[in-house]
Amino acid sequence: MRLFSSMLFIILIFSSLIWVSCGSEKQAVAPPQKITVVEVITDDVPIYREFVGEIYGEKDIPIRARVEGYLEGIHFDEGTEVKQGQLLYSIDPLPFEAKVNAQQSELAATKTMMVKAESDLNRIKPLAEMNAVSKSDLDASQAQYDAYIFSVEAANANLRSAQIELGYCKIYSPINGIIGMTKARVGDFVGRDPNPVILNTVSETNHIKVRFFLTESDYLYMSREYLARLEAMIEEPTTQLKEQTPNVQIILSDGSVYEHKGLVDFIDRGIDPTTGSILVQADFPNPKLILRPGLYAKVKIAIRLVEDAILIPQRCIMELQGLNSVYVVNDSNMVQSRQITSGPSLGDYRLINEGLEVGDKVVIDALQKVGEGMIIEPEIIKFESKTKQQSK
Template structure:
């Protein structure tokens, strides 16, 4: 009977782990109103790039301008009162020294002067606060980024005490990718050597939804301080450059991390392994093209291959039986099959 036969190969195999992950902007900032009023204009195109300091919204500012004018008037009045109190103090002080006026008169003049000075400081503070609030009627972009959909339109009323978000801006020149690892995976990483951990930290790939591999490598920045007791997982975050803006917040991806390299791994196709309960076997082809059943110990699966820990060596010929009706010690006609495919 004709049977396909492959040779066991040996090479160093990188061992990766894939984790479901989600993309976040380098900064994702909710834009909220810091004053109350009616939105008078929306000054950006939704989904576009905006620059730091660019005007996004204007809010009706008549009330805040009136408050500013009122505070400016109060500063003027307080300053005038300070000048009067200072003049009175200047008059009373020498007269007190000549005993023409009592010390009580001097104390009163000093108190009035200090009160007037404090009143000027308070009114100036209120004036500065009014200026700040007037500035808040113009909502500006806090940094360069990608602006989202506006949640308000011209004529809507906004409030500083509300929880509504006007819009969200994300900085996507670089992105953050968050994923979770299990307690078992965490312990495996924690017990690795410093060199292996550093290699894993700096070798993070992204698999996109279409199965393609993102062209930039990432680096793990941090792990959360605790294991989430409700899920038994540890949240980790990696950063990736995003020069072309391909990655956007909310995108689901897979984070692929190189945990270690299996040195000198012997591998055969998974389809060549026969599993019976907890026992793994292969059909070895000897020099006389007869089959011999051999028990093996399997390791991790890599693509369509299986790493063999023991029971095989590089160069051994293994039959791929499939549904062929052959048994141990059967004589076969060998059909050499190249494997893996890229070696054809």
């Protein structure tokens, strides 16, 4: 009986080992999980930077009261287009007309005295030749006549000055453009602080200027890129055509991208020591006159072109404690974690500086289901970008 029990115990142990062995074999032969991956792509990618800018007119001309007086008339509709030479304001001319009349009288009197001095000189000259009068009398008569000549010239100058001041009583538009709201009304005294001196502004807006500031580092970086392009232009003259193509964009406050591109046409002579930045200006066409002075916009500039840049979808990237990594599938279908150095975002793509090569397969979905060393069945898909910002 004891022998039978021992044999039964041994049979049960062997049966358990066989069952465990069969279960392990079944688990080992389970098919690998199907995981979607994308292949690394390359493209020539422009790198953009954005800056905050303010819009100005091609010309923003202040309309000044150049003489003091009471505003007598406003001869335009505020916020409308005005033509060069169009009458805008008129100031009470009576004080200036009186000044002109006074200067005319002064000129007439001075001319009369000059004529008398000339007559006296003409009478004395023959007498002096006969020694009938002294030489000093002749010199005095000549000096008096010369003095009245200069007095007439001075009176003419004073009259001209008075006429100019009278002309300033009518203020005309210096350019074609849009005029703003008047800062003075009929009856206001203008032309002297604290009263209005600048009455309005006329802006020419067929073209607009956008002014923005670059930091020292941005300026140095863009200058080096410009010099590199200039050297390429010298080596290959056809590059010049590209260089002159407008490459500056503006993004308006509603998020829309302005339809026309512009060109940088001015860089200030030096860095502002108080802000550590430099003023840059770009010119944009404004044929529909939509843009007005005073608007703020983001200026978007392509500062360089990265040729054969490596790109992957942003959602492939995992970030942990400031480090970026991706899951790469090797030729044996094994998942490997690889640390990368990434560059700027381009829509829903990310530029990769280091860590990936052309042809690498990167896990895009189910990042929580895979891990280092896991064998998978990669399913290569083509990523469809939902933005238009990546380079084509």
